[in-house]
Amino acid sequence: xxxxxxxxxxxxxxxxxxxxxxxxxxxxxxxxxxxxxxxxxxxxxxxxxxxxxxxxxxxxxxxxxxxxxxxxxxxxxxxxxxxxxxxxxxxxxxxxxxxx
Numbered sequence: 654x655x656x657x658x659x660x661x662x663x664x665x666x667x668x669x670x671x672x673x674x675x676x677x678x679x680x681x682x683x684x685x686x687x688x689x690x691x692x693x694x695x696x697x698x699x700x701x702x703x704x705x706x707x708x709x710x711x712x713x714x715x716x717x718x719x720x721x722x723x724x725x726x727x728x729x730x731x732x733x734x735x736x737x738x739x740x741x742x743x744x745x746x747x748x749x750x751x752x753x
Contacts, residue, residue, distance in 0.1 A: 672719035674712030687734040688717045
């Protein structure tokens with residue numbers, strides 16, 4: 654998550670569990686909140702953009718809503734970012750990867 658912080662994102666949480674899911678990270682920049690899912694993938698993996706399955710998205714949405722409710726912000730917009738990390742540590746960031 655150091656790369657996100659270098660890009661100006663503030664880190665709110667890491668490895669937060671709740672609602673049957675885990676949020677790898679929660680970050681915010683300029684009032685934009687993102688729930689980050691990290692996936693290890695080969696750079697040439699043709700299915701990399703499908704790394705977060707429908708059932709995983711459901712668990713992430715539930716966890717994100719619970720995280721927001723616990724902070725007193727249940728109506729806040731939910732957006733997700735996916736970090737596809739290859740074996741050399743190179744990260745491809747996908748912002749707004751799927752709807753909340």
